[in-house]
Structures are given as structure tokens and as C-alpha cells.
Amino acid sequence: MSTSCGSNLSVEIKLNSNIEHIDVSTVVEEVTKIFGKDGKNKLKTLVKNEKVYSDNDKLKDDLEILADKSKFDELLNVEKMYFENVESFNSSHLNGHMMFSEFGTIYSRSNLATVKSIHSIRNDGGVYQYEVQLNSNGPMRIGWATQRCAFTDELGVGETENSYGFDGYRLEKWNMSNAFTYGRKWRVGNIISCTIDLAKKSMEFFNNGDSLGVIVEDLINKDNLTYFPALTLSDEENVVVNLGERPFKFPILNSKPLITSPIALINYFRRLEKNIYFLIESQISLNKKNVIFKILVTLFQTKNNLKHYDKIRINNIIKNILFHQFEHLLKNQFIVDSCFILFLRNLNKRSPEKLIVFLELMWENIPKYRMVSIMNYLIFCLLCDFKCTWRNRFDISHQSEVLKLLTAICRETNTRKEAIVNIFFDKIKY
Known part of the structure; x- marks a missing residue:
């Protein structure tokens, strides 16, 4: 079982108030993990010869550039028709x-x-x-x-x-x-x-x-x-x-x-999911170090301890940026039914622990009302999949895969609780 990332990384850690800067080398290290070599090279052109980030706003701006925030905002504007609540029947x-x-x-x-x-x-x-x-x-x-x-x-x-x-x-x-x-x-x-x-x-x-x-x-x-x-x-x-x-x-x-597919949004999602996957791996690494870190930081303020805290700050900013984009894409039903479910299924096959950590990250970084809406539609799609009788009605392997994914998703505490309260016994009705 994974340790809840929200409680670990959002906790306030008391350090000397005069320590506000972050070494550029630490930022480069974390950026490389999540955005790869291209992100690393792009960051180096942004910081030039600077050795530290002394301004959090500057750090956030640079990380938004790495996450293509301006391109994403432009994409949302161009593809806004796919996010409008247009009825098919009334x-x-x-x-x-x-x-x-x-x-x-x-x-x-x-x-x-x-x-x-x-x-x-x-x-x-x-x-x-x-x-x-x-x-x-x-x-x-x-x-x-x-x-x-x-x-x-x-x-x-x-x-x-x-x-x-x-x-x-x-x-x-x-x-x-x-x-x-x-x-x-x-x-x-x-x-x-x-x-x-x-x-x-x-x-x-x-x-x-x-x-x-x-x-x-x-x-x-x-x-x-x-x-x-x-x-x-x-x-x-x-x-x-x-x-x-x-x-x-x-x-x-x-x-x-009759309604065209959101090809540009699908392509962006596929690129974003790679960053999300590396973010999950980085999060798991930080989670494993957190218990020791919280003990040591109360006793010693060593350079390594402060570096770990800086990594947490950097990751929190990146999480906020990436999940902001992720949330917007999941407002489109096509993205949820095609890309998101496949992403969850592949993540669970690779490592059930990574699926749990990912869902924890979603609940931490996406508003609760939006998460309930996302999970509501996700479970609706899974139920439709489960009901689908394929060519060989004696073959239940497809239904088995749906149940495996639903079970894996519900192992995460917040998902299970909200699904029971707001979805299974309230909103999903046939």
C-alpha cells in the first residue's frame, strides 16, 4: 500500500525563514525526471547563468513554459467547441x-x-x-x-x-x-x-x-x-x-x-500522460523518503534535508500545472472514454501502486466537485463497457477486465468513499 502523498507533501515543514531560494541544479534534477532531456535543455536556456531561484513566481513561470501552458491555453480556445455542453437531444x-x-x-x-x-x-x-x-x-x-x-x-x-x-x-x-x-x-x-x-x-x-x-x-x-x-x-x-x-x-x-473526434485534444493528452507518468514515479520516490526526512528535519537542517524540501516544493508546482491541464482535458467525454480509461488500465498493469498514487494526486490537485464529476462519468463508461455483449456472448473476459479496473480504482480511499456516497448509490441510474 502506498503512503498518502497528500498528507506527506502538503504538510508544513518548519525551516529557517531566511531559506527561500532553490538551487537551479535541484530544479534541473527534478525537471529532467518529469520533462526529460528536452525539458532540461529548455530550462537551461531560461535560467542562463543563474545558480539559484530566489523568486517563486519566476520558478513557476519557467515550469509553466516547460509544461507548454501558453500552447495549452491556445488549444483550449481553438477547441472550445469540445468543452461546451451541447445537447444531442432535447x-x-x-x-x-x-x-x-x-x-x-x-x-x-x-x-x-x-x-x-x-x-x-x-x-x-x-x-x-x-x-x-x-x-x-x-x-x-x-x-x-x-x-x-x-x-x-x-x-x-x-x-x-x-x-x-x-x-x-x-x-x-x-x-x-x-x-x-x-x-x-x-x-x-x-x-x-x-x-x-x-x-x-x-x-x-x-x-x-x-x-x-x-x-x-x-x-x-x-x-x-x-x-x-x-x-x-x-x-x-x-x-x-x-x-x-x-x-x-x-x-x-x-x-x-455526426460529431467529430477531438484529434488535437487526444494528441495533447497522449503527450501529457507521459509527463504525468514520470511525475508519479517522482512522487513515489519522494514518498519513500518523507518519513525519514520528517524525522531528520526536526533534528538537523542539513543541506540534503533542505534539498529534499526543495524537491517537494518543485514537485508541488509541477503537479499543480500538469493536473490543471489534465482536469480540463477530462471535461471532454471522448478523452475520458478513450484516452483516460486506457491510461488507467495500462497504469494498473504496470503497477497497482502507481495507480493508487496517481488517484491520490488527482484528489490532491483537482477540486472535489470536479473529481466526483470525472469519476461519475468514468464509472458510467465502465458500466456501459460491462453491459456490452460481444460477438461471443459466452466469453466474459471483457467483463472481467472491466471489473479488475473498477476494483483497482476503488482501492484508493477517496475514490472508494466518494464513489459509494455520490455515485454507486446516488447518480448512476439506468
Whole structure:
């Protein structure tokens, strides 16, 4: 078990008040551990011939330069659309009564409720896809509809002109209130992929990546018709819809999402996670020395003791800078579902201790309300993963991996406590 880094490194250590400077050599040593040789060389150009940092603000400014703070701030401004709370579905495109969760879950509270997405495909000749994960397996119709479709309490997807739907409960495809046998029986956890190809004037559905066949090959594409994802659910049915806010579980060849992926943010995250990993290793090294240090520092103020304290100060500044960036990136659902979960899984495989220390660092450097929000969505993603039934429904290795990661995450004290209080028995509802 690791020693809590928050209580160790945030403690106030009483040293002579006149010792305020930090040797540049100590800063270079810590910077090299976390930012590598490039960071070391960049720092040397910043300090020039200076031997000590006598100004904490100057130290912070230089470390922010090493962490590319200005580039990150510019990135956030350019990619701000990926951090806006834009809904994919709302009541203005709804007939009947439905409930929408912040993570894309849709619940029906009417005998027949129909909703059309705010987002539409672009008439650029491309193939578009969205996914629906089934949290129930009753009567539903999943498909597409144009802006001209007018739904009622009795007419849903597939019962109007220019709307098409698939019902895996009844094994039917629908259009203009005409139903024909189609597809295979769906189950809870199945992921239904819906594709539309205006160039070929066709629509096709997939169950867990397996094609169910083309349902229409003479799609009307004139008079500026625009197609939107649309769903009709019976009472108590509920699904999770993904228009591209998150990675597709079963991406269909040559198709693209309605919501584009945040490529620039993904690339930045992959670079940042390397610094975070080295920061974790540095933190573990400091943790091991802290017990001895706190004893010695009360007896002797040797040069080595003061150097250790300087390392703590340097690391605290770096932690604050890096986790500030990390927190912002985790506001994007795609980053959490693709990059963050993979980072946690790899970290746990390398060393469960490093995963615990990393989570401790997160709770120490990210506000509690944000951490609860991050963990809420993280666990939601893991639950969706767990529910997903893959091609071989007798193979539970995937579910086993999800449970291993969830168990490992909950070994960290703050995560376990807040998950129990704020997530498991409060916010995660299907």
C-alpha cells in the first residue's frame, strides 16, 4: 500500500525563514525526471547563468513554459467547441415524455415517445454512423428521419414519410407504416450501429458490428432533405445513444460520426500522460523518503534535508500545472472514454501502486466537485463497457477486465468513499 502523498507533501515543514531560494541544479534534477532531456535543455536556456531561484513566481513561470501552458491555453480556445455542453437531444425535438441524462441515456416515460437528434448528417456524400446501446430489449425503433417528419403519440420512426426504423424486438424494418421482416433479435447490452450513405442512397443496421443487411437502397435525397438520428421507445425502454461524443464500440468501415473526434485534444493528452507518468514515479520516490526526512528535519537542517524540501516544493508546482491541464482535458467525454480509461488500465498493469498514487494526486490537485464529476462519468463508461455483449456472448473476459479496473480504482480511499456516497448509490441510474 502506498503512503498518502497528500498528507506527506502538503504538510508544513518548519525551516529557517531566511531559506527561500532553490538551487537551479535541484530544479534541473527534478525537471529532467518529469520533462526529460528536452525539458532540461529548455530550462537551461531560461535560467542562463543563474545558480539559484530566489523568486517563486519566476520558478513557476519557467515550469509553466516547460509544461507548454501558453500552447495549452491556445488549444483550449481553438477547441472550445469540445468543452461546451451541447445537447444531442432535447425536448424541442420530442413527442411524448422522455428523460435525458447528461451522458446520453434516454428513458421513455410514455407508451410511445419519439425523439429526433439536434445533430444531422452533412450532405457531403459521406457515410455517417451513430450507435445505440440497449439498456432494455423491448419494442423500440431506431433509425433516421428528416426535418420534415412530424411525429405524434401514435406515429413514430418508420411510420411517416422519409423516416426509417429498425425494431429488433419484433424483427421488423419500418417505413411509411409498412413493416417487413428484418434483422435478428436484440438483447440488453447489444450495440446497434445505424449508417446512412447518401451517395448510394442506402441505410444499413449492424448488431455488435455484424451487418443485418441494407434496409433501403432508394433513399430520397432531394429538396434539401436532411437526415437526423431518430428513436421511438415504448414505455420504460431506455438506451444510451452515441453520435460520436465517445469512441464507437464497433466503428463501421469508411463511416464517420455526426460529431467529430477531438484529434488535437487526444494528441495533447497522449503527450501529457507521459509527463504525468514520470511525475508519479517522482512522487513515489519522494514518498519513500518523507518519513525519514520528517524525522531528520526536526533534528538537523542539513543541506540534503533542505534539498529534499526543495524537491517537494518543485514537485508541488509541477503537479499543480500538469493536473490543471489534465482536469480540463477530462471535461471532454471522448478523452475520458478513450484516452483516460486506457491510461488507467495500462497504469494498473504496470503497477497497482502507481495507480493508487496517481488517484491520490488527482484528489490532491483537482477540486472535489470536479473529481466526483470525472469519476461519475468514468464509472458510467465502465458500466456501459460491462453491459456490452460481444460477438461471443459466452466469453466474459471483457467483463472481467472491466471489473479488475473498477476494483483497482476503488482501492484508493477517496475514490472508494466518494464513489459509494455520490455515485454507486446516488447518480448512476439506468
